[in-house]
Amino acid sequence: MSEAAIPQPHPSPGQKLHPFEVILRLCAKTAPQPWYPRVYAQSIGISPDALYEYLEDLWLDGLVRKAGGSPETGPGVTLTPAGRDVLDDPAAMRRLREGRAVIAGDRGGIVREVVRRSEKPVVSRILLGVNLAWFLYSLYLAWVESGAMGFLSSGFLGDVDHLDDILARSGALSGQFWAQGQWWRLATSCFVHIGLLHLGFNMNFLFQAGKVVEQMWGRLRFLVIYAFAGLGGGCLAVAMQPQALLAGASGALCGVIAAEAVWVLCNGRYLPRSLAARWRGNLTTNAILIVGISLIPGVSGWCHLGGALTGAAVALVMQVQRFGPSPWRWAVLLALVPLPWLGYGLIEHERATNPHWAPIHRLPNDDPR
Known part of the structure; x- marks a missing residue:
């Protein structure tokens, strides 16, 4: 109206x-x-x-x-x-x-600002730009090495022999890279995408959901949630699938959706009932869609699960930081400190006990698989 x-x-x-x-x-x-x-x-x-x-x-x-x-x-x-x-x-x-x-x-007024005001989604747009720039870098590597068609088609067309090498050089993650001490690939793999379809799906999701969730949490909190969710998804995925070459923003995006769910569950009572019900319906649809995609062969459901769990956990911390009692609003951020160490501990535990890691230990150090 x-x-x-x-x-x-x-x-x-x-x-x-x-x-x-x-x-x-x-x-x-x-x-x-x-x-x-x-x-x-x-x-x-x-x-x-x-x-x-x-x-x-x-x-x-x-x-x-x-x-x-x-x-x-x-x-x-x-x-x-x-x-x-x-x-x-x-x-x-x-x-x-x-x-x-x-x-x-x-609190109620602050919550309702999300639907009454429209702020420019600065962080979402920056992340979108970084992902696109990273993809162009990967495309350049593919074009120089073997032609771009195999890379653009996610390996369905053209020369695919060099696809894994291009992804590895772009920053993708695997158990072998972790064993070589290349922990930084937990972050870089969140920006690597395997072809146009992979990029287009994730970037559309980031564009649509990112602007809403950034408005909900604010720019800095949204960035923290996105970053931790991306790392959490990578940790669980490489721990459970060490032989796979992992790439994509899906873990971070699943964390964004989980953070949206936490926000609606914690703050929905301050919103008009019809709007809160509509948001819950959209979240249910997205959850079903993500579960379905996670079951597709070649898609890392572990990355989606790790990102969602981490995003939800960080969102709960951010909820307390924003609306909790004054003495706890900054102290609660200390709860984020152990998360990277928990991810590291999980990977090392699986590396020592999971039989899927055994072939990794037998590979030469320069083999990226």
Whole structure:
């Protein structure tokens, strides 16, 4: 619904009121009697549903409350003392118009900023650019060495004999590389992609989900979640699949989706019910899609699982850091310190006990498999 869909009660010349302010002023105009949204909507020829989204937001902010009505009028709405204060406070009204929390630090208001405001997804775009640049580097290596078609088609067309070598030179991860001490490939492998289809799917996912989750958590928290999830996915994948050559942003992206789920589960009660239900439905669909993709031969389900578990764990830490009691908000970040060591310990444990690592130990040191 556009803001102009609600006629404005006597604005100043050239002034355009936000629907929130329009509703508050209409409630103030009828006080002490309730204002009836259904009657008002019928009088100006719009659907009452056009008002209910705004009314639910104002109710969640504690600025209006429900009042009695009749079958003809429907339920009424009256201002709360907080609503009257906002009408009298230009600074508070400005925050309301801008989609910010009316009361500074109010958790519900901060949560609702995610749907009321639209921030530029800077981190998501930077990550998208880095992934694309990395792919172009891999494409250059493929073109110089054996032609680009085999690489672009993920090995389905053209010369595929050098594909593993190109991926290895681009920064892909395997158990042999780990055994050689090349731990940094846990990070670089998150930016390596095997062909256009692999890149296109992951980058579309990053573009669509990244801008939403970055808005939810904020830029720095989103970057921390993405980075830890990528490392967590790589740790579990190389521990359980040491003979595979691992590449792609899938682990980090599964962590992003897990972080979105944590945010909705922890903060959904502060959102309009229809929106929270829609988000839960989308998350369920994404989870089913990811599980299905993880079962495809050649796809590392372990990477997806590791990324999702790590992303969820880091998101819980970020939730406490953002909304927890003041003494714990920064201390809780210490919980992130052991995570890299847990990943290292997992890989070394599997390396010592998992029979899949035995062939790795017999390979010469310069064999990348």
